[in-house]
Amino acid sequence: MALARRDRGNQDIWPGFVDALATLLMVIIFLLMIFVVSQLYLNEALVGRDRALDRLNDRITELSNTLALEREANDDLRSTIERLSADLRASVASRDAMQARLSGLEGENAALRADVAGAQGEIDKVAADLEDAYKVIEASQEKIGLQLREIAALEDRVEALRALEEELKQDLAQKDLTLDEEREKLIESQAEVALLNRRLRELNRQIASLNQALEASEARDAAAQAQIADLGRRLNVALASKVQELARYRSEFFGRLREILGDRQNIQIVGDRFVFQSEVLFDQGSADLGVAGKFQLLQFARTLNEIAGEIPGEINWILRVDGHTDRVPIATARFPSNWELSTARAISVVKFLIEQGVPADRLAATGFADQQPLDARNVPEAYQRNRRIEMKLDQL
Numbered sequence: 391m392a393l394a395r396r397d398r399g400n401q402d403i404w405p406g407f408v409d410a411l412a413t414l415l416m417v418i419i420f421l422l423m424i425f426v427v428s429q430l431y432l433n434e435a436l437v438g439r440d441r442a443l444d445r446l447n448d449r450i451t452e453l454s455n456t457l458a459l460e461r462e463a464n465d466d467l468r469s470t471i472e473r474l475s476a477d478l479r480a481s482v483a484s485r486d487a488m489q490a491r492l493s494g495l496e497g498e499n500a501a502l503r504a505d506v507a508g509a510q511g512e513i514d515k516v517a518a519d520l521e522d523a524y525k526v527i528e529a530s531q532e533k534i535g536l537q538l539r540e541i542a543a544l545e546d547r548v549e550a551l552r553a554l555e556e557e558l559k560q561d562l563a564q565k566d567l568t569l570d571e572e573r574e575k576l577i578e579s580q581a582e583v584a585l586l587n588r589r590l591r592e593l594n595r596q597i598a599s600l601n602q603a604l605e606a607s608e609a610r611d612a613a614a615q616a617q618i619a620d621l622g623r624r625l626n627v628a629l630a631s632k633v634q635e636l637a638r639y640r641s642e643f644f645g646r647l648r649e650i651l652g653d654r655q656n657i658q659i660v661g662d663r664f665v666f667q668s669e670v671l672f673d674q675g676s677a678d679l680g681v682a683g684k685f686q687l688l689q690f691a692r693t694l695n696e697i698a699g700e701i702p703g704e705i706n707w708i709l710r711v712d713g714h715t716d717r718v719p720i721a722t723a724r725f726p727s728n729w730e731l732s733t734a735r736a737i738s739v740v741k742f743l744i745e746q747g748v749p750a751d752r753l754a755a756t757g758f759a760d761q762q763p764l765d766a767r768n769v770p771e772a773y774q775r776n777r778r779i780e781m782k783l784d785q786l
Contacts, residue, residue: 491751497703520561547586666689668715668735668777675720677734679742687739690781691746698752705785709743710754711736712780717760733757739779 671683713732738754765772
């Protein structure tokens with residue numbers, strides 16, 4: 391009986407337990423649904439944030455790349471600015487050097503400008519006088535021409551009147567009845583002839599005065615020509631003195647070089663030129679100075695610097711360096727022809743002299759190839775003589 395009561399009690403509890411479990415299951419399912427919905431919402435929000443974050447990361451990457459490009463551009467600009475600054479400093483230094491050189495040249499030309507200005511003033515004055523005289527002469531000539539034409543017209547009229555007078559005389563002889571009338575005409579004609587004669591004498595006096603003015607103008611012209619000739623003579627004397635002074639320094643320069651270099655077979659003085667054979671300075675087919683050539687040019691440069699310090703500043707001198715070759719043609723990558731070889735050798739000598747302190751503005755390099763030979767023969771001795779470097783102290 392007790393067991394039966396226990397079974398009935400268990401049977402009464404089970405439906406309530408099932409209901410409780412069902413209720414609990416429904417609550418759990420509801421909570422799970424809420425959780426799933428919230429998870430979906432949170433997932434969408436997180437996905438949106440991830441997308442926004444990705445966009446922000448892409449933007450940051452793009453900005454980083456742009457910043458890197460800007461930094462590279464900034465570095466390029468800085469290097470460009472530094473290079474331009476260096477160029478500017480070099481340009482300023484070059485400008486200062488050119489200004490100093492210009493000041494020196496202006497100082498050298500000041501005296502000559504003053505002389506030329508004075509001579510130009512005198513010449514302008516004389517030219518003005520000549521121009522005035524020529525104008526007076528032209529006006530006089532025009533006036534004389536006009537008066538001569540009037541005289542010619544008057545002479546024609548006088549001739550006509552004279553012819554008329556002759557005709558009247560003939561008519562007088564033939565026509566006695568009209569004698570009084572013809573006499574009156576004759577008197578009038580004579581009066582007109584007298585008037586014309588007076589005008590002719592007046593014109594002759596005017597012509598005489600114009601001739602006197604013309605002679606005076608010619609005298610002034612002759613005086614002006616004499617003054618111009620005197621100015622030209624004085625200018626020629628001044629130029630000759632400058633040339634003689636430069637010739638004196640040139641003679642002293644060549645004399646010192648002759649003493650220093652001695653009577654060398656490959657170094658000669660020909661007239662006003664100092665001649666180096668190319669074999670002394672360069673190897674065959676080369677424009678690079680050798681050791682022996684540099685030694686010879688070093689002594690040459692020292693003597694030139696000593697003489698240059700003694701030459702007055704107003705003498706505008708220059709040392710010409712001329713390169714010459716023989717007629718044997720050359721054709722290499724560096725020297726396509728004898729022109730390039732002769733010019734390159736002259737430039738090499740000029741550069742070496744500049745390195746030894748010779749002013750660059752006192753040097754000039756010229757190449758003549760084989761166009762000015764000393765010996766026109768087609769023999770090795772002639773070729774050797776024609777291969778040379780000539781130096782000449784000249785005036786600009």
